[in-house]
């Protein structure tokens with residue numbers, strides 16, 4: 573591990589990290605990465621810089637699946653998680669470690685759904701702490717990168733559009749009446765550039781043909797309201813996190829949202845953070861929306877200075893190529909590349925002649941509250 577000490581002071585290029593899921597997709601991810609895998613498979617998600625174990629059900633569980641790897645020097649690949657645990661201050665930053673320990677406090681995915689995903693929901697922090705022994709629930713957010721040309725009306729489903737009593741919803745779930753479940757949710761059209769905030773507890777689903785970056789709290793807890801997935805049928809026990817059905821369903825947010833509520837609270841508008849010539853950093857979703865994570869878009873033409881400000885970030889190169897220059901040297905950036913930028917990198921500069929677009933993900937906000945236990 574000592575040989576890693578220098579490595580963890582410079583941006584770390586992550587190896588591709590596809591994860592099995594119960595639906596098909598992923599062709600758009602393969603296209604972006606530019607190497608193989610350009611068809612849809614049962615590995616439709618790329619977990620970027622993940623320290624989270626995928627909790628796939630039944631015989632689909634694989635120990636270590638989901639954990640991001642990198643190759644230090646000439647050595648064999650190691651998990652990013654092991655580097656976070658060995659060098660927490662350099663990697664995550666001292667203030668992060670004080671609050672979250674060695675937990676990365678973030679899960680980033682590229683998700684490319686070839687089909688509509690199942691209607692589901694996720695537990696809140698409070699529920700996770702009380703019933704799952706975790707200080708993280710799974711609030712998430714979607715940053716739409718694109719939609720498939722053959723998808724006529726790309727959409728997502730989110731939040732109740734009418735009054736639905738717990739009894740009525742339970743009956744829909746028991747009968748697996750998916751049409752009714754979908755019918756009581758808002759169907760929101762989406763296109764590239766849209767940002768949707770998905771509070772824990774809100775029932776939701778992503779429509780087919782939608783390609784996105786997804787930011788989440790670092791867990792893999794899903795409440796499968798719709799049990800029959802294309803590649804797997806969940807048992808009742810699996811769909812309710814192994815807990816009592818009524819208890820688990822108590823976390824579902826039954827608030828009725830109007831179309832205006834959706835537009836005001838769940839569709840997030842970008843905000844320019846700074847610009848430098850033709851380069852800019854734009855906040856797509858910030859800590860004023862949720863303390864769970866933040867997402868930004870960096871556009872570089874010429875140069876753009878940066879500073880890690882004592883915290884790590886994850887970068888995904890969405891378009892173009894260029895470089896990141898830092899105290900340790902220069903890191904080349906090419907479309908499809910994923911990087912973990914350790915907190916200790918400090919000031920740096922992005923450079924690109926032809927143009928470079930990156931997605932930057934930041935972990936949970938430092939609140940200065942009591943340190944998180946059991947992270």
Ligand SMILES: [Zn+2]
Nearest residue numbers: 692693694712
């Ligand atoms: Zn979800």
